[in-house]
Amino acid sequence: MQYNAYPLMRGRQRIGAVLFFNDVTEARRNAARIEFLAHHDPLTSLANRLLAEQRFAHHCAEIKEPGGSIAVLFLDLDGFKHINDTLGHESGDRMLQAVADRLQQHVAQDATVSRVGGDEFVVLLPELTDRKAATAQIESLLQALAQPYRVGPHPLSASVSIGASFFPDDGPDFATLVKKADTAMYQAKDAGRNTWRAFETAMGRLEHQTLHLRGSFLDGLQNNEFVLHDQPQLRLADNRLIGAEALVRWKDANGRLIPPAHFIALAESSGMIVPLGEWVLRKACRQAVQWQALHPEPLVVAVNISAIQFKRGLLEQTVAAALHESGLPPHLLELELTESTLLTQTEMVLATMHRLRELGVRLSIDDFGTGYSSLAYLKRLEVNKLKIDRSFIDNLTASQEDSVIVKAIIEMARSLKLQTLAEGVEQEAVLDYLRELKCDEVQGYVLARPLPAADFLCYLAARPERLSPAADTMTA
Numbered sequence: 030m031q032y033n034a035y036p037l038m039r040g041r042q043r044i045g046a047v048l049f050f051n052d053v054t055e056a057r058r059n060a061a062r063i064e065f066l067a068h069h070d071p072l073t074s075l076a077n078r079l080l081a082e083q084r085f086a087h088h089c090a091e092i093k094e095p096g097g098s099i100a101v102l103f104l105d106l107d108g109f110k111h112i113n114d115t116l117g118h119e120s121g122d123r124m125l126q127a128v129a130d131r132l133q134q135h136v137a138q139d140a141t142v143s144r145v146g147g148d149e150f151v152v153l154l155p156e157l158t159d160r161k162a163a164t165a166q167i168e169s170l171l172q173a174l175a176q177p178y179r180v181g182p183h184p185l186s187a188s189v190s191i192g193a194s195f196f197p198d199d200g201p202d203f204a205t206l207v208k209k210a211d212t213a214m215y216q217a218k219d220a221g222r223n224t225w226r227a228f229e230t231a232m233g234r235l236e237h238q239t240l241h242l243r244g245s246f247l248d249g250l251q252n253n254e255f256v257l258h259d260q261p262q263l264r265l266a267d268n269r270l271i272g273a274e275a276l277v278r279w280k281d282a283n284g285r286l287i288p289p290a291h292f293i294a295l296a297e298s299s300g301m302i303v304p305l306g307e308w309v310l311r312k313a314c315r316q317a318v319q320w321q322a323l324h325p326e327p328l329v330v331a332v333n334i335s336a337i338q339f340k341r342g343l344l345e346q347t348v349a350a351a352l353h354e355s356g357l358p359p360h361l362l363e364l365e366l367t368e369s370t371l372l373t374q375t376e377m378v379l380a381t382m383h384r385l386r387e388l389g390v391r392l393s394i395d396d397f398g399t400g401y402s403s404l405a406y407l408k409r410l411e412v413n414k415l416k417i418d419r420s421f422i423d424n425l426t427a428s429q430e431d432s433v434i435v436k437a438i439i440e441m442a443r444s445l446k447l448q449t450l451a452e453g454v455e456q457e458a459v460l461d462y463l464r465e466l467k468c469d470e471v472q473g474y475v476l477a478r479p480l481p482a483a484d485f486l487c488y489l490a491a492r493p494e495r496l497s498p499a500a501d502t503m504t505a
C-alpha cells in the first residue's frame with residue numbers, strides 16, 4: 030500500500046494533512062495492461078506495428094556480421110473476406126487467432142510476428158546470413174499455414190500470399206521495407222496466391238505507375254471520361270444485323286480517345302478493371318435497351334470480360350445487377366471471354382460460367398484460335414459462340430494456311446453446335462468467302478468501324494431491315 034500526503038493549511042499555518050492511499054498492485058496491473066495494449070493486438074496478442082518497428086530497430090542494432098540481414102515478410106490471408114462473409118465475424122476472428130498461433134509455432138524463436146491490419150501480418154526474420162536462409166523459412170511457413178484449421182465446428186482451409194523485402198538491400202527503415210514487402214505480396218496474389226515473391230526494383234516502378242493510374246481511373250470513372258463505341262455484327266445467312274460489340278475508350282482531358290490497348294493491361298494489373306468492367310456492363314445494358322426500339326428484331330450486346338473480373342470481381346452479381354437495373358432481357362447480353370480466362374483456375378471459372386448461363390446470358394470465346402483450347406475442353410464449356418481471331422481473317426483469301434485453319438474451326442464448331450463469328454473482316458472478298466465456308470456471322474470494318482453510341486443509333490435507324498423487314502436478300 031502507498032499514500033500521498035497533501036498538507037491542509039489555514040492561511041499560512043499547516044493544521045494537518047490529507048492522506049491518499051493507493052493500491053500499488055492494482056496500479057501496477059493497470060499500467061502493465063496499458064503498456065500491453067499499446068504494443069499488442071488485443072485479438073491475437075501478437076505484437077502490433079509499433080512493437081514490430083521497435084523490434085526491427087533492435088534487430089538492426091544486433092547485426093554483427095558484415096552482410097547480415099533482416100527479412101521483412103508481409104502476409105495476407107487468401108480469401109479471408111469469404112470466411113467473414115459466409116461464417117460471420119466471430120468465426121473470422123477465431124480464424125485470425127488460429128493463424129496467429131500457427132505463425133508463432135512455425136517461426137524461429139528470435140522472429141517477431143505482428144498483426145498490422147485485418148488479415149495482414151508482418152513477420153521479421155532477424156540474423157539472416159543470406160537470402161537462402163529466408164527462402165527455406167518462408168516456404169515452410171507457406172506450407173504450415175496452408176494446412177486445414179479447425180474453427181469451432183468448421184474445418185477451414187486458407188492460404189497466405191507473402192511478399193518479402195530485405196534490410197539493408199531494399200531500404201534503411203521499417204516503413205520502407207514494409208511498403209516494399211506489401212508491393213511484393215500483391216505480385217504473389219497476382220501469381221495465383223498461396224505463394225511468395227521477393228521485392229524487385231521493377232515492382233516499385235510498377236507500383237508508382239499503378240498508384241497514379243488507380244487515381245486517374247477512379248477520377249475518370251467519376252468524371253464520365255469513359256465511353257463505349259458499338260461495332261455492328263451481321264448474320265451472313267440473311268444479312269441481318271444481330272447486335273453489336275461494346276468497346277470501351279478513354280477520353281482524355283483534350284477530348285482525344287485512348288484505345289483500350291493502351292489501358293486495359295494496366296487496368297488489369299492494378300485491379301481497376303473490376304470497377305471499369307462493372308461500369309462497362311451497366312452502360313452497355315442501358316444502351317442496348319435503347320437499341321431495341323429502333324430495330325425490328327432483338328439485338329444482342331456483346332461485352333468483353335477480363336480474366337481478373339472472374340478472379341476478383343463478383344461477376345454474377347454485377348451481371349445480374351446490370352440486367353436488373355436496365356431491364357435488358359438476359360438473352361440479349363453476350364459476355365466475351367478469352368481463352369486465357371478459361372485456362373486459369375479452370376474449375377472456378379467453369380462454375381461461374383455455369384451460373385452465368387443459368388442467369389440466361391450468352392457466352393462467347395473471343396480471339397479464338399490464339400490460345401490453347403482443346404476440343405475436349407470446348408465440350409465442357411457452356412459457350413454459344415466462337416469469335417475467330419482477326420489474325421486468321423486478315424489474309425483469308427490469300428493464305429492457304431489461314432483458310433485451312435478457319436475451315437477447321439467452322440467445322441469443329443458446327444459439330445459442337447457452336448456458332449462462329451469472324452472478327453476483323455475488312456474486304457468484301459473475304460466476306461463472300463466466309464459465306465461460302467458457312468461461317469455464321471461477321472464483324473469488321475467492311476460493315477462499320479466501332480461507332481460512338483449516338484452514331485450507332487443513326488446506323489440502326491438507317492438499316493435496310495428497318496425499312497423492309499422481309500428484305501433478306503439485301504446486302505449489308
Ligand code: C2E
Pocket residue numbers: 260275276277288289290293302306309333334335365395396419452453454455472473474475479
Ligand atoms: P476485341 O474484343 O477482339 O475487339 C475487337 C477489336 O478489333 C476492336 O479493337 C475493334 O475496333 C477491332 N476491329 C474491329 N473490326 C476490325 C477490322 O476490320 N480491322 C481491324 N484492323 N480491327 C478491327 P479495340 O476497340 O481497340 O479493342 C481492342 C481490345 O480491347 C478488344 O479486342 C478487347 O479485347 C479489349 N477491350 C475493349 N473494350 C473492352 C472492355 O470493355 N473490357 C475489356 N476487358 N476489354 C476490352
Ligand code: MG
Pocket residue numbers: 274333365395
Ligand atoms: Mg471482344
Ligand code: MG
Pocket residue numbers: 395396416418419452
Ligand atoms: Mg476479338
